[in-house]
Amino acid sequence: MKLIVLDPGHGGQDPGAVFQRLQEKVENLDIAKRVRTYLEKEYEVKVMMTREGDTTVSLEARSNLANSVGADYFCSIHHNAGGGTGFESFRFNGSNDFSSQAMTLQEIVHREVINVVTGKYNRRDRGIKAANFHILRETSMPSVLLEILFLDDTEDRMLIQNESFKEDVSTAIGEGLAKALALPRKVTTNLYKVIAGSFLGRKNADTRLKFLQEKGITAFIATTTLNGAPYYRVQVGAFNDRENAEEIVGQMKILGIEAFILVETTMTPQPTPPTPPTPPAPPNTPMPKGLSIEGTSVLKAEELDAFVKTINPNAPLLGEYYIELGEAYNVRGDVAFAQAIHETNYFRFTGTVKPGQNNYAGIGATGGEVRGATFATPEEGVLAHIQHLYAYANRKPLPTTYSKVDPRFDLVTRGIAPGWINLNGRWAVPGTQYGQLILKIYEKMLEETITVKQVELEKMRDVLVEVRNKH
Numbered sequence: 001m002k003l004i005v006l007d008p009g010h011g012g013q014d015p016g017a018v019f020q021r022l023q024e025k026v027e028n029l030d031i032a033k034r035v036r037t038y039l040e041k042e043y044e045v046k047v048m049m050t051r052e053g054d055t056t057v058s059l060e061a062r063s064n065l066a067n068s069v070g071a072d073y074f075c076s077i078h079h080n081a082g083g084g085t086g087f088e089s090f091r092f093n094g095s096n097d098f099s100s101q102a103m104t105l106q107e108i109v110h111r112e113v114i115n116v117v118t119g120k121y122n123r124r125d126r127g128i129k130a131a132n133f134h135i136l137r138e139t140s141m142p143s144v145l146l147e148i149l150f151l152d153d154t155e156d157r158m159l160i161q162n163e164s165f166k167e168d169v170s171t172a173i174g175e176g177l178a179k180a181l182a183l184p185r186k187v188t189t190n191l192y193k194v195i196a197g198s199f200l201g202r203k204n205a206d207t208r209l210k211f212l213q214e215k216g217i218t219a220f221i222a223t224t225t226l227n228g229a230p231y232y233r234v235q236v237g238a239f240n241d242r243e244n245a246e247e248i249v250g251q252m253k254i255l256g257i258e259a260f261i262l263v264e265t266t267m268t269p270q271p272t273p274p275t276p277p278t279p280p281a282p283p284n285t286p287m288p289k290g291l292s293i294e295g296t297s298v299l300k301a302e303e304l305d306a307f308v309k310t311i312n313p314n315a316p317l318l319g320e321y322y323i324e325l326g327e328a329y330n331v332r333g334d335v336a337f338a339q340a341i342h343e344t345n346y347f348r349f350t351g352t353v354k355p356g357q358n359n360y361a362g363i364g365a366t367g368g369e370v371r372g373a374t375f376a377t378p379e380e381g382v383l384a385h386i387q388h389l390y391a392y393a394n395r396k397p398l399p400t401t402y403s404k405v406d407p408r409f410d411l412v413t414r415g416i417a418p419g420w421i422n423l424n425g426r427w428a429v430p431g432t433q434y435g436q437l438i439l440k441i442y443e444k445m446l447e448e449t450i451t452v453k454q455v456e457l458e459k460m461r462d463v464l465v466e467v468r469n470k471h
């Protein structure tokens with residue numbers, strides 16, 4: 001980390017320039033402290049001062065201090081007097097190993113200060129100067145001396161005593177020094193942790209953890225102390241974006257868990273790679289994207305068949321298989337049915353798979369001439385479809401209720417796609433919209449059902465009105 005020595009000019013028995021009750025030493029220290037505060041807040045830097053209070057410090061003591069600590073830059077802060085106005089800066093006018101560097105740094109600092117002193121406050125730029133001052137000559141590192149404004153000029157003095165000006169000029173000096181030395185800025189990094197429950201007892205946390213693991217969600221327990229009591233937090237993820245964390249909170253809500261976001265702020269220097277707090281182990285199971293594949297069907301078998309018949313009256317009646325087999329594997333059978341509609345174009349089989357194959361999900365069909373798997377009966381075809389989804393959705397062993405008929409079950413990276421959108425690029429390659437298209441059809445199916453029920457509802461109302469009128 002770079003080290004800057006700030007040198008508030010004069011002090012103690014040496015007041016520096018004096019005008020009426022205004023003493024230069026006081027103003028110098030005030031500005032130096034503000035510069036230090038600014039630098040330490042905004043940058044990765046170490047700042048030292050040649051004096052912290054109203055003490056007498058010799059010029060030798062000042063240069064000796066800077067030399068002994070091996071400062072990277074020495075900045076002396078003064079105010080002027082003697083019948084002028086404006087700002088000026090000085091570097092050593094002789095030549096040494098770092099005189100060219102001293103000039104470059106001085107120019108950078110000078111420019112930053114002038115932006116404020118001239119740009120904002122309309123005071124004069126007296127120039128980038130060189131002089132044979134002790135603290136410039138005797139410091140063994142680049143150094144600069146700033147003369148902020150004139151104590152004995154009425155307009156300058158008003159600014160010297162003005163709080164906003166003091167802040168502005170101190171910030172400008174700080175910025176100038178930071179730019180000159182290319183100081184790394186302190187950056188705050190937020191880490192958004194999703195906590196799916198915080199418990200006083202370990203047991204409850206374990207129960208929650210187990211529940212999540214059963215759903216195929218990777219979580220871990222982090223312990224913390226709140227008001228002296230140990231708390232067990234079940235963490236399901238940590239993100240740099242709040243949006244991602246909120247998505248997980250939403251997914252937790254679907255599971256009936258009220259998760260919350262814990263924001264952890266860390267200050268990190270920029271050029272050195274930011275060191276985010278250890279992220280949780282990468283989940284071996286991704287979170288479902290969009291709607292999960294696992295779950296319960298909302299639509300009924302007859303509703304599935306009725307929907308597809310409106311488009312293709314010759315479609316086979318598969319609703320019952322999708323609902324029943326879906327239920328057996330905790331897979332959303334109604335959405336799987338939407339997927340089958342998408343794969344077979346409403347069971348019109350306009351692609352490479354032929355109707356006789358009973359292959360409703362294009363299992364093993366890679367396009368072109370490859371027709372994919374054939375199943376003995378429609379029921380077996382649906383079973384293979386559901387089993388294939390099961391392979392994608394989780395990592396659990398296949399239930400033994402039915403025999404394994406999906407020929408490609410073991411070729412799936414288990415649990416790689418817990419949500420329908422996760423199937424994009426996996427079930428269909430390429431298929432950036434694959435899951436979306438399935439959900440779109442599913443949406444249509446839901447809408448249709450609502451419409452049917454709406455019509456029934458209105459009919460029912462008519463019937464009731466009729467019956468009532470007959471009385």
Ligand SMILES: [Zn+2]
Nearest residue numbers: 009016078079
């Ligand atoms: Zn002075």
